[in-house]
Amino acid sequence: MSLALNFDWLTNIMAILFVVACLYDTRYDEYGVLTLAAATMSLIVMAMELFLRPAFEMAL
Template sequence: MLLALNFDWLTNLLAILFVIACLHDARYDEYGTLTLAAAAMGLIVMAIQEFLQPAFEMAL
């Protein structure tokens, strides 16, 4: 249960994915689609953490 409410590990994983995507796009992709996808996933996780985590904490 503690792991489900702790978003730090997911945020760190997405940060690593974003760096890898940036390095890959810098070398192979001129449009940066992988970087944009990783950034969008990061924003989604931050939104979930910001808006849903207080609801989970209040439910406990």
């Protein structure tokens, strides 16, 4: 499986971004906007992985 079809690296980056956003929000951001944005991006990546991976596997 090539890097383009492998979502593991993207999921790991989103997890790291979420942790960094949480740490930043606890210190500086009053409303938690960065945490919500990082969580939304993580959910989008997980949805892409869930729905697009079978299509990629069927195409191969």
